[in-house]
Structures are given as C-alpha cells and as structure tokens.
Amino acid sequence: MQNAAVETPTSHFADLPATASHGPLRIEYRWLNGEAADTTGNPTSHAPIAVFLHEGLGSIAMWRDWPQSLCERLGMRGLVYSRPGYGLSTPRPHHVKWPVDFMSDQARDILPALLDELGIGLQERRRMWVIGHSDGGSIALLYAALHPDALAGAVAIAPHVFVEELSVQSIAQTKQLYESTDLRDKLARYHADVDSAFYGWNDIWLDPAFRDWSIAQQLSTINKPLLALQGHDDNYGTMAQIDTIPEYAPHAELVKLDACGHSPHRDAPDRLNEAIAAFVSRYR
Numbered sequence: 001m002q003n004a005a006v007e008t009p010t011s012h013f014a015d016l017p018a019t020a021s022h023g024p025l026r027i028e029y030r031w032l033n034g035e036a037a038d039t040t041g042n043p044t045s046h047a048p049i050a051v052f053l054h055e056g057l058g059s060i061a062m063w064r065d066w067p068q069s070l071c072e073r074l075g076m077r078g079l080v081y082s083r084p085g086y087g088l089s090t091p092r093p094h095h096v097k098w099p100v101d102f103m104s105d106q107a108r109d110i111l112p113a114l115l116d117e118l119g120i121g122l123q124e125r126r127r128m129w130v131i132g133h134s135d136g137g138s139i140a141l142l143y144a145a146l147h148p149d150a151l152a153g154a155v156a157i158a159p160h161v162f163v164e165e166l167s168v169q170s171i172a173q174t175k176q177l178y179e180s181t182d183l184r185d186k187l188a189r190y191h192a193d194v195d196s197a198f199y200g201w202n203d204i205w206l207d208p209a210f211r212d213w214s215i216a217q218q219l220s221t222i223n224k225p226l227l228a229l230q231g232h233d234d235n236y237g238t239m240a241q242i243d244t245i246p247e248y249a250p251h252a253e254l255v256k257l258d259a260c261g262h263s264p265h266r267d268a269p270d271r272l273n274e275a276i277a278a279f280v281s282r283y284r
Helices: 066-074 102-117 135-146 165-180 183-187 194-206 216-221 240-248 269-281
Strands: 012-016 025-032 049-053 077-081 129-133 153-157 226-231 253-257
Touching: 012 102, 025 066, 025 102, 049 066, 049 102, 049 135, 066 077, 066 269, 102 135, 129 135, 135 153, 135 216, 135 226, 153 269, 165 183, 165 194, 183 194, 216 240, 226 240, 226 269, 240 253, 253 269
Parallel strands: 049 077, 049 129, 129 153, 153 226, 226 253
Antiparallel strands: 012 025, 025 077
C-alpha cells in the first residue's frame, strides 16, 4: 500500500537506466546551496559538492535541515537523494528482497550512475566529499574503497562495518514497534511506499544469511581522507564498528561523541558539524 509522502518544490528526479543489478530507477534528489541553478535545479556554483547518503529508513525529507546546516558550515554545495526504495524514489517491489551485498551495489553502481546522469564528471568528483549515516555511512566507506580516485574524502557517521548481535536485536525490536505502534504512520510521512522502505531494510538485516556480512577488508583500498564518528550511546552498534576501520585504513581518524546515540545529526548536530568542519578544513 502506498502512502502520501509529500513532494516539495525543490524535489527533482533523475531516471537511471537498467543494469545487471537493477531495473530502471527514478531517483528523487535535491541540490543545496547552489548560487544559481539551471532549469533542472542543478546548481552552477563552483563550490565543491558534499553528497549525503541516508540511513536504512531515511530519505531526503528525514534528513530535515541538517545537510543544509553542514553545507553552510563547509561552504559546499549539497546533493541529497533518496536511495531506491525510499522517499519518492522507485519503491522496492514487495516480492523482491535486497541482496546481502545491497550496500555494495549502491556504492558501485547507483551513486555513480546518479552522478553521471547529473553531469558530475571525474574532475568534479575529485573535489567531492561523500557523507553517510548508518547504512549510508557503510555506503560512503564502500564508495571510497571502490572508487578511490573519484572523491576528495569521506565521512562515515555511525557506519556498520560488520554485523553485531546488538544491531540485530535493535532491528528486531524496531520491527515489533513498526507492527504494533504508530511507527508505521510516522514513517509514512517520508516514503511513498513505507512498507517497501521498512521491510527492504528490516528483512535483509534479520536474514540469517546477513550475519556474516562484513566490509572490513574492503576498506584497505581507501586512500583519501576518512573520518568516522559514532555516539557512545549508539543502540545499533558498539564502538567496535569504527574502531575496526583503522585496522584496514590506518589513516582514518575517529571521533567518539558523549551523550549521543545512533543519530548524531539529531542528538548532537553542533558537535558533529564542528568535528566534520575541522577535519575537512585540513584538506582544502
């Protein structure tokens, strides 16, 4: 059943062709901080781009105003988009399950295809920062690993590097809440097909086949600046998640936030922005 997620005047859509890993896709996107824009909303400013990758139940709308505040702090343009299955992008067909390596598919195929469609070439990508939260943080790490020459740096906020029992337990609890409380109604404000969004994420994370998922070894190919941040009160993962990253990418820098849960952009936005801005400023 589809729901009335709201399209805003700043939403635009990119049509991506079918590939071996997915069918044709319509991707909802939004530009931030363009000094001027063409008829499709693409900004013509020459400032670097920050690409934002949302969490497993996220969308453009669920970010709220945090990407805008960070872009203003960094002096960058922002590209925010709803990944397939989320927001107003093409829903996941209800009979289709995401594969175990769905985050790799997003990093390897979908994000580059969107950048191609928006005319963001290699020269511009080399100045681009990829910033992701939760599953989006994992996709940011994978993009940096798979395309090491097509970004300036990456920021991973509460990323998943491997599967912990704590994560599985919390995701199972979220399923109970979705099916027994008003959580479904709340999420329906942000997704055209809320069941597509929720069960795409929930089913793969609770699939026994996903328990062995890990991207740790892939991180060894990251050669650009890398910052990973996590809250001490994260109920979806322990500090072992970001502590693992320097074992494979020794140049990575870590920031651990007190009095902060799984969503630092909501729990501690000022401290998060300060940490990211301080890191990025060293490489510009």
